[in-house]
Structures are given as structure tokens and as C-alpha cells.
Amino acid sequence: MHVFTLTNEATDHVWVGTCREGVSPEARFKQLQKALPLGIDHPFYRELKVFGPDVYSTELFAVVEDRQELAEMVEEALDTYNGKSLVGITTVLPGTTKSSLAPKAKSKPRTSAAKVTAISGAQSRTTKPVKEKLASGRTGSAARERAIKAGIEAEKAAMAAAKAKKIQEEADEMKAILAGLDARGSTLSRR
Known part of the structure; x- marks a missing residue:
């Protein structure tokens, strides 16, 4: 489906x-x-x-x-x-029946019982090749897809948190460097 x-x-x-x-x-x-x-x-x-x-x-x-x-x-x-x-x-x-929708069959000439048996026997011996069904579009259960989506969202959130942490660490390092420079500059001017 x-x-x-x-x-x-x-x-x-x-x-x-x-x-x-x-x-x-x-x-x-x-x-x-x-x-x-x-x-x-x-x-x-x-x-x-x-x-x-x-x-x-x-x-x-x-x-x-x-x-x-x-x-x-x-x-x-x-x-x-x-x-x-x-x-x-x-x-x-509404109200339309299946029989009214069926294509109108042409009347066939009557055949003997022997012919019918021979024809049906020949038809039963022939087999149709079975086509392999290939999936197209999305397959699987909705629950599995929701779990995959949730995993992707969690991974994105973890990457965003790691990025924010790295930015904060770099900002703290820059503050320490600037504070060190300020401290040096103030001691140099006193000398």
C-alpha cells in the first residue's frame, strides 16, 4: 500500500x-x-x-x-x-453496483466439453513469471522512522552544545589573555 x-x-x-x-x-x-x-x-x-x-x-x-x-x-x-x-x-x-461497472463481455460461441478441458488443461500448465517487488519511496515502520529522526535531532543538539562549549572556552581564554596584558601594561607604567 x-x-x-x-x-x-x-x-x-x-x-x-x-x-x-x-x-x-x-x-x-x-x-x-x-x-x-x-x-x-x-x-x-x-x-x-x-x-x-x-x-x-x-x-x-x-x-x-x-x-x-x-x-x-x-x-x-x-x-x-x-x-x-x-x-x-x-x-x-453512490448507488453504483460493481456489475454495472464491469466491462460488457462479448458473447462467445459455445465450445464442446472436450475443447474446454483441453483449453483449461493447457492454461494450467503455463505459469507466469513472478516479478520481484522492489521497494520505492520510504519503507519500514513509522516508529522506526520517528526513532531515527529523534536520534538525528539528539546528535544535532549534541553537536550544537559542543560548539557552544568550544566558543565559550575560546572566549574565556581570550579574557585571560587580555586580563594578563592589562595587568602587564599597568605594571609597566608604574616602573
Whole structure:
């Protein structure tokens, strides 16, 4: 499952959506575009009508394994971009059935039972090559990513503290040198 963002370049509005494994964010955006003429009442569709699809840029935010992680990453994306949610947005009119959406099948001529058995036997012997799934975008759990971010922030804070300490030590050393020079100068003038 994927979490993606659609950014309206004209208004800088960010919409956060999800799509199933095997469906790219671009393909999901095309599904949303195809549903525009249906007249579904949703703020995203109203914005899409006004600005058109060309002002939107799609970006993969995260790749997740389960629904809990999906919900966490959607929340993180919404918080990160101060976005609006596309989760649950429909691409069909309410009341439309799956059978009405299915492509109309052409009637096929009847074949004998022997032909059907021969055809199905031949099909069962052929196997499709299995494609290796490659991760794209961010992978892993949200908790792991938060831990990494916290570690990075702690490291930055430690480096900033070390830098401040070094600056303070240099300032103290400079004060000691100047105080020594002042003390020397005052004793020289008395001689």
C-alpha cells in the first residue's frame, strides 16, 4: 500500500491519498481525474475543476505493509504538509453496483466439453513469471522512522552544545589573555 501526495502548484494545497499495491500514485490520480465528469461533490473535485489536472504534482510519501502503519503514515503526511485527506474519496457515484461497472463481455460461441478441458488443461500448465517487488519511496515502520529522526535531532543538539562549549572556552581564554596584558601594561607604567 502506498501513501502519496498531490500538490496543487497554484495554491500550494497538499492532498494526501492512498492506493493499493500495484497501483502507482499517478494511476490513482488518473482514476480521480476520470471520475471528475461524474459530478461527485467533494472539495478535491471542485478544486480539480477550477485548476485542471496539469497544476498537480504527485509524489510518493511512503510504502507500508499493513493498515495500522498506513493510518500512521497518512497522519504523518497530513501533519507534515498541513494537508487535506483524500482517504475514502469515491470515484463512482453512490448507488453504483460493481456489475454495472464491469466491462460488457462479448458473447462467445459455445465450445464442446472436450475443447474446454483441453483449453483449461493447457492454461494450467503455463505459469507466469513472478516479478520481484522492489521497494520505492520510504519503507519500514513509522516508529522506526520517528526513532531515527529523534536520534538525528539528539546528535544535532549534541553537536550544537559542543560548539557552544568550544566558543565559550575560546572566549574565556581570550579574557585571560587580555586580563594578563592589562595587568602587564599597568605594571609597566608604574616602573
